[in-house]
Amino acid sequence: MEAYLPEGILIEDIIAILAAMSAFLVVLAIWSSGIIKDPMHGRIKHLQDRRQDLKRGYTAPTKRKPTIGKASYLGTIQSIVNGFSLLKNEQAEKFRMKLLQGGYRSKDALVYFMFFKLVLPILIGIVAVTLIYGMGLFDLKPMMKTLVSGGAVLIASFLPETILKNITVKRNLLMQRALPDMLDLLVICAEAGLTLDSALNRVVKEMAQTGPDLASELSYTAIELGFLPERRQALINLAQRVTLPSVQSVTATLIQSEKYGTPLAQSLRVLSAEFRNERMMKAEEKAAKLPATMTIPLILFILPTLFVVLMGPAACQIAANMS
Numbered sequence: 001m002e003a004y005l006p007e008g009i010l011i012e013d014i015i016a017i018l019a020a021m022s023a024f025l026v027v028l029a030i031w032s033s034g035i036i037k038d039p040m041h042g043r044i045k046h047l048q049d050r051r052q053d054l055k056r057g058y059t060a061p062t063k064r065k066p067t068i069g070k071a072s073y074l075g076t077i078q079s080i081v082n083g084f085s086l087l088k089n090e091q092a093e094k095f096r097m098k099l100l101q102g103g104y105r106s107k108d109a110l111v112y113f114m115f116f117k118l119v120l121p122i123l124i125g126i127v128a129v130t131l132i133y134g135m136g137l138f139d140l141k142p143m144m145k146t147l148v149s150g151g152a153v154l155i156a157s158f159l160p161e162t163i164l165k166n167i168t169v170k171r172n173l174l175m176q177r178a179l180p181d182m183l184d185l186l187v188i189c190a191e192a193g194l195t196l197d198s199a200l201n202r203v204v205k206e207m208a209q210t211g212p213d214l215a216s217e218l219s220y221t222a223i224e225l226g227f228l229p230e231r232r233q234a235l236i237n238l239a240q241r242v243t244l245p246s247v248q249s250v251t252a253t254l255i256q257s258e259k260y261g262t263p264l265a266q267s268l269r270v271l272s273a274e275f276r277n278e279r280m281m282k283a284e285e286k287a288a289k290l291p292a293t294m295t296i297p298l299i300l301f302i303l304p305t306l307f308v309v310l311m312g313p314a315a316c317q318i319a320a321n322m323s
Helices: 011-033 043-056 068-083 090-101 109-134 142-191 196-206 212-227 231-241 245-260 264-322
Strands: none
Touching (some): 068 109, 090 109, 090 142, 090 231, 109 142, 142 196, 142 264, 196 212, 212 231, 245 264
């Protein structure tokens, strides 16, 4: 093992560094678990910015001035991204929609994303070349060195998209879990005589703690319902921001209710019952898969221990008698 390490670095040094990192992560986990976090913290500002933009005019948005702390590095990042014309290509609009689906509504989110997508492969490539060719960290053949360096750059180029996709999947899962409760509350508000805007605002207040992601999306939709010239467009925007089939079914139901004047509470009650049955079926499916899933851990970890406990004393007694 020590033959693969650079000169002057011992295996004890690496063990000490790993132990220090482990201790730091444990302290960080204990510290973060003791902090009481507000799920809606930071989301209110984006909603207020959206409300102000719609007040100024939906077709003529104004530029926001960055704060004093952000002015320096944000201007540098903006100039680098504009220098390569990364915001004017066809991929920029696709990434903007993906950022919206991941919950990043800031106007600067696309700038940061394109900057890291440009700079990260270069930085990872420089680090890989320095470690492999400069320091000789790995004893590899020339062809393998080239492949490893190219693979590091290729992975780094797809890393921002992969991280964003994972964030979006986790966010959609949380919204899927909170959707049946949201529909029940929306049915109650609709039966009480509230309009769609007032019902959404009431549901947002009730679900701010249990479903902050879904609550922020509904609040965003309620703001657009009050300012956009076509209320249908606000519901279409919700379906584009949240790619869950269930949310798209809800938006389609709301659009039909707005268009044809059908009873909203009855349609939402049917959807709520359907989504609850679907969630129950998924839970039953996972429970049915549990015996097959536990077979391999049972064979690898539990049965050998059981054999040692049952046959160990007998084997020791036989060995003692034989000796």
